[in-house]
Amino acid sequence: MTTSPPTLHENPWFTHTVRITNLIDETEGVATYQLVMIDGNSSLAYEFVPGQFNMLYLPGVGESAISMSGDPARKDGWIHTVRVAGNVTKTLARLQRGDTLGMRGPFGAGWPVEDLVGNDVVIVAGGLGMAPLRPLVYHLINHREQFGKIWLILGARTSEGLLYPTEYATWQKRDIEVTLTVDRATAGWNGHVGVVTQLIDRLQLPRPEQTHLMTCGPEVMMKYAAMSGLRLGIDARQIWVSMERNMQCAAGLCGHCQLGPEFICKDGPVVRYDRIRPYLFVEQL
Amino acid sequence: MSVPLSPRFFAKSQLQLLIDELRHRSYSVVGPTVDQEAIVYGDIQSIEQLPRGWTDEQSPGLYRLKRRDDDAWFGFVVGPHSWKKYLFPPKTTLLSAEKIESGWQFIPRSADKTKFALLGVRACELAAMRIQDQVFLNGPYQDPLYRERRKQLFVIAVNCTQAASTCFCTSMKTGPRCEKGYDLALTEIDSGFLCEVGSERGKEVLDAFVSLARRASEGSSVDSNSTVDNVSTYEAYDATPEQLKSADYARQQAVDQITKHMETSDLPGLLLSNLDHPRWKEVGERCLSCTNCTMVCPTCFCSSVTEVRDLNMDRVERERTWDSCFNPDFSYLGGSLVRNDTASRYRQWLTHKLDGWHAQFGTSGCVGCGRCITWCPVGIDITEEVAAIREGTSP
Ligand code: SF4
Ligand code: SF4
Secondary structure, three states, X not given: OOOOOOOOOOOOOOOEEEEEEEEEEEEXXXXXXXXXXXXXXXXXXXXXXXXXXXXXXXXOOEEEEEEEOXXXXXOOOEEEEEEOOOHHHHHHHOOOOOOEEEEEEEEOEOOOHHHHOOOEEEEEEEHHHHHHHHHHHHHHHHOHHHOOOEEEEEEEOOHHHOOOHHHHHHHHHOOEEEEEEEOOOOXXXXXXXXXXXXXXXXXXXXXXXXXXXXXXXXXXXXXXXXXXXXXXXXXXXXXXXXXXXXXXXXOOOOOOOXXXXXXXXXXXXXXXXXXXXXXXXXXXX | XXXXXXXXXXXXXXXXXXXXXXXXXXXXXXXXXEEOOEEEXXXXXXXXXXXXXXXXXXXXXXXXXXXXXXXXXXXXXXXXXXXXXXXXXOEEEEEEEEEEOXXXXXEEOOOOOOOEEEEEEOHHHHXXXXXXXXXXXXXXOOOHHHHHHHHHOEEEEEOOOOOOOOOOHHHHOOOOOXXXXXXXXXXXXXXXXXXXXXXXHHHHHHHHHHHHHHHXXXXXXXXXOOOOOOHHHHHOOXXXXXXXXXXXXXXXXXXXXXXXXXXXXXXXXXXXXXOOOHHHHHHHHHOOOOOHHHHHOOOOOOEEEEEEEOOOOOXXXXXXXXXXXXXXXXXXXXXXXXXXXXXXXXXXXXXXXXHHHHHHHOOOOOOOOOHHHHOOOOOOOHHHHHHHHHHOOOO
């Protein structure tokens, strides 16, 4: 028996203990956690591709697939933004700084960051869909000179749901054009009201054939965002969406997360639009 | 592999010595045996446990054991069990969690030491094992238990000498001849077994078994329940031309009896491009969503994990059990079920098995064993469903 933990390839079930070292309340029912591995101080710890996810495990309750939402260059913990949605996330919400839980990962295929080099990027986020996109934004900023124009279009039901509002100014400064929209204006909101596609349709892309669109949010929103992208002249092979499915093993071994021929856990969660298009919105697929 | 020996021949009763030799090498030998009116796979210590003189009669929705008019030892086809239960057990603990003072700690399952020797693996089942290898070993992630057991596995194949009305291995190009993936392969003829060697390990066991058989025939000490009836048959252990001919004839019988066919030239592609075909609804009305087809299928691999905890929640085990795309909860997502009716579940099963599987694992998910046809309580026939989808499709 070796003492070093097995690789994910050898044992995708191998679970690390992580401790909550920081906890930030974002909006109603949404919090961001910093999780530090108590057994992992190797230099590879915390390495991930933007768009990948970890399985977070609450013993006795179960696991949940949660995307990384932190800066991939940071090496001081896993950052996850979590919305209370089921039993696992409900239990997680009751934990405090210092508490431990289980974690395995990182899993899945992330945003195609290599393909973006030298190109323009449109990022479209809906609600909590900003969480898996934030590592991408950080990555683009960390290597800002490698990329062309970058737009970030962020929508939510109300302004409360716009995640990470304090960071928008920094992003703008790094030459990302951030535009916001809400479905419903509440007191104090004097920005755009309407769906994200209205903002996409308005974009003047200087070179659509060299533009890539990355989107994450509710499935309907992603579908319309992709369609708007196509109308602007972006090739379907340059549009990427981040899908949600019931993931249990995260390793393509349990069969739960299939959509058409894809295992969302292993071939996704980020998938190319032209490949997934025939299966999006086929009823009950 | 460098083991192209010419087939050996041994008398039937000497199969006991092979079992003894494998047990001596600390294998758990498992093979066909009669239980609850079916031929199933279970522990085998003695040749007496094999279904000698039994056969199975199969058709859509129907399985019946019958006495044969001869004493053939492997004169049946495949039953409700498949070998996957040994490599991918129906229930297994993946890891445990223990609460200690500093918090949760997670203990991986300890390495599995079980060595199985499978006796009586048919050609379609060898193919099913290769498919599960693709799933559990050859992707980006491996299943550790499957890997450990697979590495230790000893496979004694048996060539089919008859076929059921539900068999269509010839369509799926998986049988009935055992071509690869075995350590030893037997063909049964009236007077005994012809034995081919498929691996170094197989050769080693066969050689050891041969000397064991010699000693037995010379009357020295071997396991007491070993019965060697005819010394002289044994000594001629290179199969004679007549024996080779009988074996060919026996195997050809299986080929000749296969009547079922599934056209595969437009698979993959056909099903995933016909997701709104009316046939799905029609079969959805017949299908009971009982999960039988997925449980008996030798390649189906879906599973779920549940939490098993002690009362004060200080120790939790994560237990994996077989699941099925026919279970309503299987497609649970964010508070609702994606596949809410039977038609969508049947469509998931068939499109995955015959279509999506190719993209995922580079092979069909069906080996043509016919189990899903036999064990479907309403006799839904996978080959007919594919044909029906094709029929209502403009090419
Ligand atoms: S789908 Fe049916 S015929 Fe094909 S391998 Fe599975 S059980 Fe056998
Ligand atoms: S096809 Fe037959 S065996 Fe499979 S779930 Fe439906 S009724 Fe059960």
